[in-house]
Each structure stands twice: as C-alpha cells, then as structure tokens.
Amino acid sequence: MTLDIDHLRADTPACLQRIHFNNAGSSIPPTPVLDSQIKYLKLEAEIGGYEAADATQETLEAFYTAAAGAIGGKPQEIAFIENATRAWDMVFYAFDWQPGDKVLTSRADYNSNMVSYWQVASKYGVEIVMVPDDESGALDVAALERAIDDRVRLISVSHIPTNSGLVNPAAAIGAVATKYNIPYLLDACQSVGQLPIDVAEIGCTMLSTTGRKYIRGPRGTGFLWVREDWIERLEPPLLDNHAAPWVSVDRYEIRKDARRFENWESNFAGKIALGRALAYMTDLGMENIWARIKLLSGTLRAELSNLPGVTVWDPGQEKCGLITFTKDGREPKDIRDRLRASNINVSVSTTQLTRTEQRDHAVDATARASVHYYNTQAEIERFVEAIRHL
C-alpha cells in the first residue's frame, strides 16, 4: 500500500494555509482526531463529565489497545500520562536509587532527563555516565558495553534527540541491555509515529512517548509502556486512589498493571483523541510512514546542504525527519520568525535542549525543520527557495 497523500492532506486542512515543518514540535492533527476530541468535549458539556466517561467506556479502553498495538506491547502494560516527561519520570523515579548506582546514558539525551540524572546524582550519589558517541555521532554501542559493571542499574537513552536528525541504535543498545540483564528505559518521544517501533525487537524494558509529535495526537497527552515482568518491581513515586486503591483504613494496594503509573483525574478527551490518532497511524502502516519521511527528509537535507552558506548539522549514520541547520549571518530565531511570517513553521533548538552535544558543534542554536508524511516535494522546493532568499 502507498499513502494517498492528497487524501491525507485533505484530512489536514492547515496544509492549504501553511507549510508545517514543525512536526517534531507539535504536528497538526488529522480531522478525525480533532473531531473525536471535540465530540467528547461536547458530550461532557451535554451530559456531564462522569456520565460521558461511563457512556464511552469502550472507546476510552480502546486507547490502551491502540497504544499497545502501535509498539508491540500489551494493553495492561500501558499507562496514559499527560506527556512524555512525566511518563519517563514515573519509572525513572521509581528506582530506589542508592549511592554508587550507575546510569548509562547518551550525550544527546533530552534536557529534562538530564536534569533528573543530575538530581539523583546530587541527592543519592548516583553516578551518571554519558557514553561517548561513535565517529558518526550516534551512541557508541561498543563503548556502552565496555562501561557495564555490576553497579549499572539502568540504561536510559533518547532514541531520537530533540534537536537533531540522529537515530540512536535502539535495538543494538537493547541487545547489550538484554545480555547483561539491565533494565533499559527508551525515551521514544520523537520516534513513535515516525518509524516502526517494536519493544520486543528493541529489547527495552520501559518506553515513554508523547501524543502531539509524530503520532499527531493532541497536546497534553502521552503514554508509558512497561514490560509486564517489570511493572510490579517499580513502585510509582506518586500514588493516588486510582494507582493504589485504598482497601482498608490503613492500607492500600498498588495496581498490578501499568495503570499504577496513572492519575485518577486526567484528560479524557485527550485520551479518546490519542487513541484515535494511534489507530489512524496504524491504519496507514508504520513502514509506509517511515519510508515517506525518509524520502522527504533525505531530499530536504540534501537540498539544504547544497545551498551556499547553509550548514546541516545532523549526526549519525541513520537519520530521520528532523533536519537541523544554520545559515551564515542569520540567527536561527530570525530564520524561524521570517519563515513564520510567510506561513512556514519551523522551530529553533537552543543549547538548553542538548547542551553536551551542541557544545561540540560550537553553535548555540540551530533551526529545525521536521517533516511528516503529509508534507510534499513541492513544499520542500518552496522551503528551500525561502531559505535561499532569506
């Protein structure tokens, strides 16, 4: 099956108005996803929030099946969480960190993850080891293996960093984690919806992701997957009466499924719409989506590289739909603002986002264009001309 791009663009009316190359920031939801969210909000307004939840129980449950199906997991291994950061936090802070424990991570890890690493380092004396990159700029899997000793409690890696087109070798990392029986937390915030993900093939133990990026769900949604045999080994850092029903005056029982990582109150319309977005994505086929993103991003990266004064920064052998670049004499923020004035959306990655990696480049900001399957070659041509004439 190939993607019917005209149909997909008709489902994304904003395409008529603008070129949206900020899909790694927040992509534009297809109409059926938006409609499902609005319909649910209207139902809440018409019959009441609790009553709406009761009336749509099956659709709400369908979210778990859709999320599990999208990554090759099981519905009971899924928790609906408001974003990728909190999903990640709920398992990272579930470890009972002890002085001398080690975490192995990548140099290109997400900034909030870095903050958490340094927090447990200062609070509990955990050692954070940033595994060196290989010569292509991806995490060096051989160096990762050499760094393993009996103090390593966790391998924690961002699959695709927030600020570049790099794809880290998630499955090769998983093979090392499996070989040494070390839990492996994959931050798949930028990869779910962009490339095929199968948690068993990757060999991770936990995975976090967000709704608004490549899945094309609403903002304020995300999910966590935890492999079945690890769920009960992880006591969530926060509990409520949904995660841990209060069973007698002085006792609670933590749920046995991944919903122990959830809150009782949550964004129900967002959950419905995220389930819809996951189903929409799965119907299109992840192989088709990934092939199209590689085609478009490969063209855009090559054409930008050919422009005088433009430098493309993406490291790694395997690259994805994010293209980071600078243009001599133009601040990335200025590039973004000028493009936005012509209805072209890109974002800016500052040093704040991945300090360690960007320091090597000696740049403190890059412009980031991120394409999705519904973008077109014609948009790429217009974009390249806009950059040429900036």
Ligand SMILES: Cc1ncc(COP(=O)(O)O)c(C=O)c1O
């Ligand atoms: C690699 C990576 N991890 C985590 C996050 C955080 O996601 P959220 O904003 O949904 O918490 C991002 C967001 O940009 C990201 O790029």
